[in-house]
Amino acid sequence: MDAIRNTVLEAWMTEHGYSSNSLADAVNSAVEKLTGRIGGLDGSSIRAWKAGRVTWPKSATRTALENVTGLPAVALGFVPRSRPPSTPASSQQEEPDMKRRTLIGGIAVAAAAAATPTTASPRRIGMSDVNRLNKRFAEIIASDHRHGGQPRIEEQAAALADEALNLQSAGSATQRVRSGLYASGAAFRSSAMWAAIDGRRYDAAKAHMREAQALAEMSGDQAIKFRIWSHAGTMYRHMGRPADAIAANDVARNLHLTRRDPLFACLGHARHAATLGVTGDATAVKHTLGCARDAFERADPDLDRPAWIAGVRNGAELETLALSAYFRLGSFEQAESHAHRSLALLPPQTQRDRAINTSRLAQAQLGQGAPDAATATAMSVPAAVATQHARVTRMLREFGIALRTSVPGSSAVNAWSEHTASWRVAA
Known part of the structure; x- marks a missing residue:
């Protein structure tokens, strides 16, 4: 008798976005949770199920499949093994493929009904x-x-x-x-x-x-684990706890995702460099940014990645974090260079990042003894962002203090005072 395709399983896989290989991986993982040993399925095993060559998987595999799908095996088109029927010979002459089609049709209807919200069944x-x-x-x-x-x-x-x-x-x-x-x-x-x-x-x-x-x-999900630990590193860096920041960054950088996708490795190294800038280790900053640059150049720009890593894909985040690292080191000329590059790469709609990097650029220019240019740069930050974003407000306040300290009574100080007074009036 020719095998009859398991169209119910095929339909379920299509609906839930599974390929033969991805379903095999999911069932193998579920087998491991059940037995302590990973399953031995591959794509060809699933194709055998779909083709009808395997009509009733082994017990552990079947249970694992049910755990993955949330459905009993019979609702996925599988037929339990049973004893030979004790029906009259005339009944046994019925076309076997007709029996199979009838069974599959009934299972498909049952599965569709189970997926339809009713007062008797959950969504x-x-x-x-x-x-x-x-x-x-x-x-x-x-x-x-x-x-x-x-x-x-x-x-x-x-x-x-x-x-x-x-x-x-x-x-x-x-x-x-x-x-x-x-x-x-x-x-x-x-x-x-x-x-x-x-x-x-x-x-x-x-x-x-x-x-x-x-x-x-x-x-x-490795990508979201990376994001959380990487954010933790940034949080501790802002809190003035570089040792904790380095530890959190190390967790992110050691996830195996960073070995599969160099773009994540790039972000991990770059954020690590920003923390090293707080510690004052210029040699380590230079080395780590070099690792970030190498990883960036190896990354495939066309891979499908989460939306939140888009800023890394075009190089803007790498330049932003290099700016932060060199600014913390007091290497203002290098910080200014990275600031200009980051601002050229940042999309116009990233108002917060543009304001932060512009504020750092102003401080870097002031650090090089150019108060007029620095003041003009700081004044280019939109008032709405300058007054409504905590980090930007703090950075521009620090800029004003540094400006008054370095060139007290100057035209730059007067211009800055008038500019910030207009913010208070607008607020």
Whole structure:
């Protein structure tokens, strides 16, 4: 008898975005959780299931598949082995492929009914829900680029993290979907964490960090783990705790993701260099930025990556962090060079980053003894950003203090005083 294709399994895989290889990997991991030993499936094993050459997988494999899909094996088109039927001979003459088609048709109807919300069955949570959350995450990233660490962005991101978690208990879902929901929750929490860091609300940032780390572990998503630990390094650097910042950066840099994708390695090295700038180790800064540059040049620019790493892809983040590192070292000429390069690479809509880098450029120019040029640069920061973003406000306040100290009573000081007075009137 010719094998009959398992069209129910094929339809399920298509709906949930699985290839033969990715389903084999997921089932192998589920087997490992059940037995302590990773499963031995590969893409050809799944193709044998789809082709109908295997109609009833072995016990451990079958249980693992059910754990991955959230459905019993029979609802995926598999047929249990049974004793030979004790029916009359006339019944046994029925076409076997007709029996198979009837069974598959019945299972397909049952599976479709199970996926349809009714008063008697829970909602089915799918990848469409995860994709919807991912679109909201992209909106949070865009809002952060425009406005920075505003409390409303922190609150919105935290609320979306809760929404992702609420979906976990809203209905049935596959292991892949549940992992995606945990990853979304971790991503939103990491954005809430970043908004709090950017707004210098460090107690809130640490609380978001703890929740984000727990969710990331449950998701198994290496990219979001990298983002959280890398943000932790930045948080500790801003808090004046370089030893903790280095430790957090090391966790991010040692994730195996950085070996698979050099762009993540580039960001890890660059943020490490910014922390080393705080320690005053110029040799280490130069070496680490060299590693970041090498990794950047090896990275494939066309790989599909999370939206939040877009600034690394075009080199803007590398230049920004090099600016920070050399500024902290007091190497103002090099800092100015990196500031100009970063501003040339940053998109116009990244208002927060442009304002921060412009403020650092002004301080670097002042450090080189050019108060008039520095003042003109500082005055180019838009008033709305200068007065509403905590980090930018602090940096420009520090610039004003340094300007008055270096050239008291000068025309540059007078111009700066008049300029900042207009901010107070506008506010």
